[in-house]
Amino acid sequence: MLQLVFFLAALVATSQGDHVAHQIHLLRPRSGARKDDVPGLSCLSWRLAVETNNIVGWKTVPKECESYVGHYILGDQYRKDSATITNEAFLYAKSLKLGGDGKDIWVFDIDETSLSNLPYYAKHGFGVEPFNATLWNEWVNKGEAPALPESLKLYKELLSLGIRVVFLTGRPEDQATVTTTNLKNAGYSSWEKLILKGSSYSGKTAVVYKSTERRKLEKNGYRVIGNIGDQWSDLLGGLSGNRTFKLPDPLYYIS
Ligand SMILES: *[C@@H]1O[C@H](CO)[C@@H](O)[C@H](O)[C@H]1NC(C)=O
Ligand SMILES: *[C@@H]1O[C@H](CO)[C@@H](O)[C@H](O)[C@H]1NC(C)=O
Numbered sequence: 591m592l593q594l595v596f597f598l599a600a601l602v603a604t605s606q607g608d609h610v611a612h613q614i615h616l617l618r619p620r621s622g623a624r625k626d627d628v629p630g631l632s633c634l635s636w637r638l639a640v641e642t643n644n645i646v647g648w649k650t651v652p653k654e655c656e657s658y659v660g661h662y663i664l665g666d667q668y669r670k671d672s673a674t675i676t677n678e679a680f681l682y683a684k685s686l687k688l689g690g691d692g693k694d695i696w697v698f699d700i701d702e703t704s705l706s707n708l709p710y711y712a713k714h715g716f717g718v719e720p721f722n723a724t725l726w727n728e729w730v731n732k733g734e735a736p737a738l739p740e741s742l743k744l745y746k747e748l749l750s751l752g753i754r755v756v757f758l759t760g761r762p763e764d765q766a767t768v769t770t771t772n773l774k775n776a777g778y779s780s781w782e783k784l785i786l787k788g789s790s791y792s793g794k795t796a797v798v799y800k801s802t803e804r805r806k807l808e809k810n811g812y813r814v815i816g817n818i819g820d821q822w823s824d825l826l827g828g829l830s831g832n833r834t835f836k837l838p839d840p841l842y843y844i845s
Pocket of ligand 2: 686815832
């Protein structure tokens with residue numbers, strides 16, 4: 591009898607979960623009443639809206655999506671998504687006729703692009719906890735962030751094509767030394783420039799800071815042929831590069 595009650599309860603839960611207005615197509619066949627199916631689906635929609643910059647300016651990951659985001663970012667899908675993007679970037683780079691004067695550059699963001707802060711975020715709720723600058727800077731100052739392997743691979747491929755790399759990061763200038771050491775330890779051996787956020791930009795958005803710095807690069811004769819970052823603010827604001835590549839990041843949003 592008790593089993594029957596559970597079965598019926600599960601059935602009701604499933605059929606309620608299945609009710610989606612104007613449904614186009616089931617994303618995957620669902621059988622049974624696994625508890626995370628419905629929240630899982632809405633967290634996927636949230637992630638898609640975040641990645642496409644339809645949801646902007648958000649402060650934290652919705653609490654009910656912590657487990658979903660954690661599984662995504664630590665699992666295969668994040669890596670496959672990243673590989674799809676960096677492969678595309680390489681195919682594009684390979685197709686270009688370059689100037690051959692050393693002025694063709696590719697802009698790389700650092701956090702969640704060149705380096706991964708997953709060891710930090712795994713301990714801090716995958717973006718559910720509000721940002722804590724003290725704890726964040728403690729982590730950054732350890733200089734132990736691993737590379738995002740797909741970005742490191744792209745970096746090496748670009749260098750082999752004769753494209754130079756400029757790192758453009760929202761990290762402040764007082765983190766220059768630790769960032770240099772961290773990049774080298776993670777496998778990034780050389781670069782044309784490492785640009786950190788100077789105090790003159792304090793209070794300015796990342797969009798303003800990064801587009802202004804790209805303008806300076808162009809003024810100095812560089813051509814930004816490609817640009818890769820995990821935030822839309824890496825890619826918007828003008829002089830964004832001939833092509834931009836947006837890596838996934840459902841952990842945080844920077845304007
Ligand atoms: C940041 O974390 C530290 C250490 O846990 C804590 O003492 C501090 O109050 C936190 N700061 C904020 C703004 O939450
Ligand atoms: C990048 O875009 C500029 C402006 O549209 C164009 O002149 C240039 O040829 C492009 N560079 C490459 C490498 O495609």
